[in-house]
Amino acid sequence: MRAAEFLPTVQALVQTYQAFESCSGAHIRTLGLTPPQFDIVATLGNTPGMTATELGEKTLITKGTLTGVVDRLAARGWVERVAHDSDRRCQIIRLTPAGEALFKQTFPAHLAYLARCFATASAAQHKRWQAALRELAGLFAKENP
Secondary structure, eight states, X not given: OOHHHHHHHHHHHHHXXXXXXXXXXXXXXXXXXXXXXXXXXXXXXXXXXXXXXXXHHHSSOOHHHHHHHHHHHHHXXXXXXXXXXXXXXXXXXXXXXXXXXXXXXXHHHHHHHHHHHTTTSXXXXXXXXXXXXXXXHHHHHHHOO
């Protein structure tokens, strides 16, 4: 396949991701968080916590950035590191009670914001987009199992 055939798809995918990140990130900042901070709080919400490895796998945050973001959330009293029950080399990162309160405030607020962004789209459009995105993700999964 020639690059001329797939480059417009790559460009559209990147432009869509950038537009979403810009829109979503602007709202997250109005909630007093950075996008990576929100990603961690949202991922840890309603869980007993997880290791840094698990948290890195479930978020869009690289390992090098994760430690600094968790440090800043801990400094604000929103997360804590506790010893792992069965592996003393590991720590569990979990929300503190203040972090749980933050999650309960910010997560629904951001979902409501995103719902307004998607409000004009029909159920059929959502299904079509979801199918197309899953199909596209499948192409990459084949190349990187």
